Amino acid sequence: MLSYRHxxxxxxxxxxxxxxxxxxxxxxxxxxxxAWWYIDTHAGAGAYELDRGYAxxxxxxxxxxxxxxxxxxxPPALGxxxxxxxxxxxxxxxxxxxxxxxxxxxxxxxxxxxxxxxLHPTDADLLAQNFEPLASQLIIDCADGFKGLRAFLxxxxxxxxxxxxxxxxxxTDYRTVVSVLKDALQRFSTGTYAxxxxxxxxxxxxxLPKQLKELPAKAWLNVTLTVHKPALSGLGMHxxxxxxxxxxxxxxxxxxxxxxxxxxxxxxxxxARFQLETGGDA
Numbered sequence: 001m002l003s004y005r006h007x008x009x010x011x012x013x014x015x016x017x018x019x020x021x022x023x024x025x026x027x028x029x030x031x032x033x034x035a036w037w038y039i040d041t042h043a044g045a046g047a048y049e050l051d052r053g054y055a056x057x058x059x060x061x062x063x064x065x066x067x068x069x070x071x072x073x074x075p076p077a078l079g080x081x082x083x084x085x086x087x088x089x090x091x092x093x094x095x096x097x098x099x100x101x102x103x104x105x106x107x108x109x110x111x112x113x114x115x116x117x118x119l120h121p122t123d124a125d126l127l128a129q130n131f132e133p134l135a136s137q138l139i140i141d142c143a144d145g146f147k148g149l150r151a152f153l154x155x156x157x158x159x160x161x162x163x164x165x166x167x168x169x170x171x172t173d174y175r176t177v178v179s180v181l182k183d184a185l186q187r188f189s190t191g192t193y194a195x196x197x198x199x200x201x202x203x204x205x206x207x208l209p210k211q212l213k214e215l216p217a218k219a220w221l222n223v224t225l226t227v228h229k230p231a232l233s234g235l236g237m238h239x240x241x242x243x244x245x246x247x248x249x250x251x252x253x254x255x256x257x258x259x260x261x262x263x264x265x266x267x268x269x270x271x272a273r274f275q276l277e278t279g280g281d282a
Contacts (some may be wrong), residue, residue, distance in 0.1 A: 010048035011061030011097035013227045013266045014240035016068065018165060018196045019103055020081045020258070021223070021242050021251070025161050025192060026107040027080070028248040035111035037155040038104040039162045041145025041180075043116040045126035046099040047088075061097060063227070067265050069094050075258040100163055101127070105134055114138040115152050117145030146180050154188035165196035174204040178211045181245070185216055192246045193217075199239035201230050209243050217245035219280030223255055228268035252278055 009015065029036045050061050068074065068082050084106055088098045098106075101116050108114065116131075116138060118124040124142035131138060141148055149162065162184065166173045174197075181193060197208050209222050226239035244251065259274045266272065 008058060009060050011050060011065040013064045016064050016266065017225050017240055018242060019100065020078060021194060022100055022103055022163060023081045023084065024077060024251055024254055025194060025248065026104060028250060029159060029161065030107060034159060035157040037113045037115060037157065037160040039115045039149065039152055039160060040100055041117050041149055041164045042166050043101050043118045043127055044099045045123040046101045046130040048097045048099065050097055051095050063268060065097060066094055071265065075261050077254045077258050078262060101131065105131065108137065116140045117143055117148050119144050146176050149180060150183055150187060153184055160191045162191055162193045164193065168198055171204055174208050177208065181215055190246060192244065195243045197241050198237045199224060199226060199241060200237055209241060212243045213279055215245065217280065219247060220245050221247040221251055221278045224275045225263060226271065226273050227266050229271035
């Protein structure tokens, strides 16, 4: 589907959860000198304006990153993520929000590499423009990341974070995520795979994490963050989740320390809550 543009949702509560976890995963990889790869199957444009264009139509960032950017009592781990957003904006008010590849680029060292997929031609062009200074360390494909991922597995350093966050505009995306990960684990069983998914009132959203937990990974961690009660109409996203296959052992403790504060800060009504569960050797 080529209709989806992430700019409509840039900086919302789902981005906060996704990028906070992404930053923690990359920082863990940086604890060793050995190189890593970052592979993003749905990279988007890589950077978004919040004060004009698509982002202002629903202003979802106002109930997301805007609630954190100047919060005085940020938990330490969340403070690291928010500091990166501040760095992206520079001095002054919140006007921009970075995409997933930008966080990876900020944490990437000389020995690390990025491989980015984006199917939407306009966003793929913007992605190439935004990351032109890093051309020697990355490859950008205007292609379906689901189909292209296997070409990069296993990566030469045998260390990688693979981020999978499709728009789920079509129901087949849920099945495709599972099948792609089955193949990925056969090719590169020790990689870290982070899958974002929406919380919607549809059965596919509930089945996806169940199916991912059954994949032959050594361990998994699943976290969901609900920010408001589901709408009576059944429409709209009331939260989101991240399921990480082969997570670092430190991630659970970090989330346990940060999620109570994050849930309270992003809550839109009294139904806000989080759930955190692990399996295998996590």
